[in-house]
Amino acid sequence: MTVSERYVAWCAACDWNVDPGAPDPAPGRIAAVQQRLCQAYGQQLAAEMENGGGESGSARRDVSSVLAFALALLVHAVTLALVVTGLLLVVLGWSTGVQPAVGAVLLLVAVVLRPRVGRLPKDAPVLHRADAPRLFGLIDEVAGVVGTAGVQAVVVAPAANAAVTTYGLRQRRVMYLGLGLWEILSPQERVALLGHELGHFAHGDVRRGFVTAGALRALDTWFHALAPVRPHRLLDRFVNATTFVPRWAVFGLLVLLDHLTLRESQRGEYLADVSAARAGSTGAAVGLMDRLLVSSSVGPELRRESVAAQMSGGRAGREARDRAEHGLWERLAAHMAAVPDHEYERLRRVAQRRGHSVDTTHPPTHLRRHCAATGGPHPAQVVYDEDLAAGVAAELAPARAALARRVIRDFAG
Template identity: 40%
Template sequence: MIITTAGTGACPECGTPTVSIREAMPWCARCEWNLDGYDRAHQTPEFGWSWVDRRTHRLATRLTRQQYAALVGRPLESAGLGLAGTVTVVVSLLLLVGVLALAVLGAWLVFAYPFPNLAIVFGLALIGLAVALRPRFGRIDPDLEVLSREDAPELHALVEEVATAIGAPVPHVIGVDSRINAYATAVGLRRRRVLCLGLPLWGALDGQERVALLGHELGHFVNGDIRRLLVTDPALTMLGNAADLFRPMRGTQGSGLLELIGEWLGRILSWLVSRLLFLGHLVLVCTALRDSQRAEYLADELSARVAGTTGATRLLDVLLSHESVALVVRQGALGGQGPAGWRAGLRRSLAGTAERQPLVRQLSIREEASLFATHPPAGLRHRMLGARPWQDPGLVLGEARAERIDAELARHYDQAARMVSWSA
């Protein structure tokens, strides 16, 4: 339950009484004083040192607000690779060249000298290192229930219509799972496009919210998000994998003094190499995610284009109500209700908190700011859509068609409901 209370007094900037919800650190709802502050009691630590987390949070908040201010007054469109994308591509190519060089050098050491020779050992070690550091381009999640066109013709048709409306390619794979989420990604060397719909979320959405969800997710195939490009994947994964590879392992027991000293020195060296690689990974990820957050705003714009501004903003409010979605699905599962019951329960929940929803959006600006966030805060995304020209729906999903889609997914809904109820 959300409780709105007075804060610790008046705002020092504008004199308005401060507010708080969920026992969060008070802020001013009018001028947003103290909304950028780090609330240690309610925010998940990222590095584990409060003084570091406080400074990185302030940096993330400043960058997030600067990006919003730069985008709110101009058209949102995919501008191709910006500075962040170019840096990521260049680093990816350098890493690929480095791994290839390790493999080539290792092969040369194996075959350049007659057997047996110590060089063969080093050669095999280099080849093994190259194999361990090779880029991984992802694969389809084994938990994804793939839906063929024969399984769900209405859903496939709706996805195709939304894709056409926003100028996006149709996914190669459409599937569902039991999470309160949805995602679109590309996997493998051929970059097969995958769309996953979390059924607890999908079932709780009304028609235009579903269209908005599809518009946003399919928008990732045309919004220039560098996380989904083949040429940027190595930069975003290889250094992290290398850091894990060099992480010191647990020491041996009962060794002699010389062995213990050697092991101690080796662990120090491994720790230093691992931390340096991880630091490089963090820098690259933080750089790429700035561009990724820009792409999220464009995906929201495409969502509003097909579903209308009302549908797109309502979807963002539902995403801010993750706990409410879980609760209504869990209660519906225990009461034998299907998606229609979930939607009715969620509508009641959102109606009950409508007056406090602006504060929930504001608080998200504090709670969702992070150097490692793939999305801008939902409150700023909602604000961005509200600041742009109003859009009427380009595609309307009627109740009868939504029910036919639900009928195609009935068996999967039952499984999703059980998974949510068991996770209570």
Template identity: 40%
Template structure:
């Protein structure tokens, strides 16, 4: 981590006040002894009582919709587990090429439909009479709404230029070169517990987004593994990140959003009966269109889910090659702590606000206050996540296994990603972060650390 050799007063105070484990207690289900940390959910590793706090043990009433949902989750679980076994055994994806071709065919149909709609609108605008020209203008406006979007590179707040952050860009360039992909054209930092790489604009410029809460709680080599994973998405063969399929999915989502009936006329004044009848007819028509579009989106999700999860596993493999297997394992275990980090941030915010003399809304903080509060926030967040007990890590891993049927099509369950790393031989790091480099990067991010901390403290 980018922490000074001598701990700050905030770090010393946070470490000294870190809660210790509470007195052992008995599990209400199996009477096993539980050594719980008062900061986290109390659960039993033997019988898994309270594994998912807040979940009810009472069975939900069975309906046709709930039964269909259960079948979909069971099928998703089976596909997820089968993919893991195939990759672990080195087998190629069964039917992967057919699914890829089918998804490409649907994407082509979507783009052709958009092109046809644009041509029809232009034809009406050029050759039609006044009412048809008005219709053509409406059609073209609709085309503008559902057109494929290239995205725009971020500007302004949170964006670092190469002149402002030469050390961070240098590290990212070394990782990109190791993986044989294009370097980052833009690096942006935000307040999310996440990171991503995407492309924007006609030049397809690579944009690296780093969530500062995630970056700050990672160790130095873990950050290299994070960059390896994100840049790995540029070379892992995930066709959903390409323009053709990605733009089609985005267009379908826009179509679905536009088609969903919203009931615009239900509160209209005057001719209310006519407006309500029109609203009803539009609702029936658009509801059918929205239903059909949702079925197509679900089909695309089904066709691309295996390839998407396989690409995520491949990105993990590339992360191990760049940052080492051990660093990637620590990275994934930290990723499980997203909700924990959000809870910790809320607690730290409440603690800092309760201090005597702490800045509150309506009062301008003094300069010392403006400097100490953000640094105290990061120190306490680091200490909180660094002292998460093994029992809580185990609970999060088991919850990942329990919820694997509900995982999205982009990421396989984290416990399976860790299990795949455990099955492969350990790999040393190809790129390492030097102490001088870590210090320089910390200095480059310092203004953004203050900005993001203030944003989170104000939230």
């Protein structure tokens, strides 16, 4: 056994003490269903990927996509019916005085349930092509490798994650780049990260579509709005009984829409991992999976930095915060780089035991890692050399400084 004060002592031969932590908390009803589906689909699709069937099954995907789109339209039709009914009650019901109030409530509900067009955040640094030509050039090069176009904006955030989506009526592409993840990756792992995220555009994901994503959000809102209340009074019991059938009807529709979309969404994750390997190399894609296992400790480490900097008051406190802001991301990278190999191995075994995934809609991380490791091997088609790394770092410097200040000043609260 390797014993360290900072990490769990465990036995690699017999797995003694490999997972001493508390079990994962029980997820909610919807999350539990998603988790079961993801575990089942993840194993099936991992086997297909190993047998070279990752791109097969287009007919099945087409049928599922069409059914999911039709079901999503049905959900939005209910929202549209609320709008029409609400307008009629407001316009034509003034003789009673009650109908306009009911109509206003229906219109308010429809506003809450409406599909939303994405917007760029106002509280985070947003980079456009003119702001960061080297970064966007890198993104364009990776996009060309994975078979898609680049993005129109990059949002820089402190979180340990990354994502792509669209914004505006014209559905422009945007990438969310979390420094908490970006800064702890090696250069080629950063290329793999970009390849994975852009792979979602290349391979498509019905759950990310405007219509389907809006329907999932609307059904989730309905389900929580119809949730039973604690029965303290007779009226509470009456309300729970009245909402019982609609609540379970909504739950059934949500499970059905999940069933129609989750399998192909997970296939998209596996294919995005292939894109990551093709862009950054197989080794970089595997390394990225390992970093995801330790990314949960990024938040606590940033919070520790923030709390430590705010322990002193007055002028000394201001100086301490200024010092903490300077080099924050470098200290985070050094802290995560110090994680030993035996801790990564322990976390990989824990992930396999618990079925760890990024969230309830992603395949298990250990299956993704296995597929990335056994596929290929792929050499790096995009090389993140020192000159490019220095250029990208210079373009990200203002955002890094602004987010370091936010983390140190506000993260502890």
